Amino acid sequence: MIKTYNILLLFYVILLAACSSKIKENKDEVYSRHLQKHISLTIISTPVPKDKGDFNLLLLNDGQDMGQLRVKNIVDSLYNKKLILPLVVVGINAFDRMQEYGVAGYPDYQKNGASTEKYSNFIINELLPFIKKKSAVRKFNSITIAGTSLGGLSAFDIAWDNADKIDKVGVLSGSFWFRDKDAADSDYSDDKNRIIINKIRSSRKRPHLKYWFYAGANEETADRDKDGIIDVIDDTKDLIDLIKKKNVCPPQDIVYTEVKEGKHDYESWSKIFPQFLIWAVGK
Secondary structure, eight states: OHHHHHHHHHHHHHHHHHHHOOOEEEEEEEEETTTTEEEEEEEEEOOOOSSGGGOEEEEEEOGGGHHHHTHHHHHHHHHHTTOBOSEEEEEEOOSSHHHHSSOTTOOOTTOTTTTHHHHHHIIIIIIHHHHHHHHTOSSOSOEEEEEETHHHHHHHHHHHHTTTTOOEEEEESOOTTOBSSOTTSTTOOHHHHBHHHHHHHHOOOOOOOEEEEEEETTSOOOOTTOSSSOHHHHHHHHHHHHHHHHTOSOGGGEEEEEETTOOSSHHHHHHHHHHHHHHHHBO
């Protein structure tokens, strides 16, 4: 009798532990007419709220690497600690990131980023309607797009161009160096040849966005202007200064986080990702 009771108790504990994990992960795919291919998706969601309109949406570039970023574990932890609001994360698997990520309409000097406009159109005109239909959410409480490295540049560019559809953008170690001329050329200039800097400087848009940026002080050793500050930090701060000069949002809507030990890898990004999530969808 005691053995039977212990077995039942053990079964109950195991069942309780299994039920306590409320975060769901699913795979899906959507066909894109713009990209002319099927795009794989990884979807992570917290429990469905009473009002589905309370759901927040996070679009994440490089969805194939969500495991390395520890997205599911982080969402699970923050949600169980009641630190974030109801959330759906849609990771978009990159098919050809060197061509799909960049600045829409402006390939770099090596002709990378040739499909950025098609990718942007996919995100806004195909993926968002698909997500709303599949989740039965007419309007999300907020929509954020984010990415790392080249995916971060892509996220920023898409958000800037579509602030009527996107509320916030997160960029971890953004590739804001993306340029139309080789930095080794004698007439290269940071001021003239960084594509996103030129685009924002000449833009007449006044997007109502909130921005979150991260850079690690140990990501690289490159220092184009020889000022003792590595390029990823210089490039990120230059973009932030430009946004501030354009006066498109209150200063408090721009957050910049720098980590002294931070490297250009998923271990560093996964450590800072909880901070980003709390900023994006915190209670």
